[in-house]
Amino acid sequence: MSGLHSSAISNSKKLDFVRDQLAGVASRQPVLLFTYAHDLVKAGASFANDIEKYNVIEQALIAALECGQDHHAERLHRQLVHQFGHKSLRVRKLQGLMLESKGKYDEAIALYKSLLSTSPIEAFVPKRLSAVHKAKGQIIEAIHALEQLPVFREKTPPAAAADDEDDRPAAPSVYAYLELYPADLSAVRELLTLHWACGKVPRALHYANEAVLLDPCNSAAYTRVGEMAYAAGKLDDSATAFAQSLRLTSGGAKNLRALYGIWMVALECLRHAKGGGGGKSAGSTTDVSVSAGNGVENNVPRCRQVCALAVSKLKLAYQSSSATARFLELMVQKYHFTAAAGGSERVAAAATGHL
Secondary structure (H helix, E strand, O other), X not given: OOHHHHHHXXXXXXXXXXXXXXXXXXXXXXXXXXXXXXHHXXXXXXXXXXXXXXXXXXXXXXXXXXXXXXXXXHHHHHHHHHHHOOOOHHHHHHHHHHHHHOOOHHHHHHHHHHHHHHOOOOOHHHHHHHHHHHHOOOHHHHHHHHHOOEEEEEOOOOOOOOOOHHHOOOOOEEEEHHXXXXXXXXHHHHHHHHHXXXXXXXXXXXXXXXXXXXXXXXXXXXXXXHHHXXXXXXXXXXXXXXXXXXXXXXXXXXXXXXXXXXXXXXXXXXXXXXXXXXXXXXXXXOOOHHHHOOOHHHHHHHHHHHHHHHHHHHHHHOOOOHHHHHHHHHHHHHHHHHHHHOOOOOHHHHHHHOO
């Protein structure tokens, strides 16, 4: 569907498209969603009920903000205010999004904190607080909003008779967002990104592993674990994660990040196998004997095979792009030199030369 000639599309088809967007059946297309929803509301189309009508208006407002159409968003917001009133939680949340869109971050933070006091278990509010702080470049505060900011206080009933100190009621339990919603995958992924941006690799690795627990069939989640483990110097964990990512994509013909990652891990293992060092911090797990347990020398042939396989698949994937293929050749030459410097008998170049 094209938004350029929306007048040529019937209202029934527009409504079907909007319903698919609201249900998450189709990938989100904010331009078309806004265009068709706006047309339906303006034409007074027949919705299933008022609930659907105002859901469409709400999503049209959000799509308008995504498209930079703030003036249209304000008009739609006025319709919702007329229906639900200024004090409605739904209306105030949308008002916060509009403030964010205009760059009025301090006003948005004040509004969200106000909502937090009246609706403590509303998942939307702490996540938007974190997003606003991130937009302001306040990464530590963005992490705090999800990990530590008190969101909900559990009230305890007063003791019937407190004759002694031991009978006093316990202090109310205080919960942060992630304690209330530990299975929120989007929050876990966001914390992974935020900790990585701060250079807190161990915490980023922790959340990468949490993401795998919540979405164990997602190859990208394992790739992220591999990258974080590599950054932390845990080469055995990194190789395992990259390998699992490749298994989930049937060998990884198009899983280029995992192929590149496992290539880097194999090269690093080869450098350490020959005592060449290479750049992982002291105390990190960099001995390739950890993976097999049979001594470093038994792992060197395996690492060579991994290098050869990864490079061959990468070259095959990039063969249609001459520029990218050339870049890959330069990368092979670079790591050929590095591996040779570590005493690995020019593993990367030898591997590619025998394809």
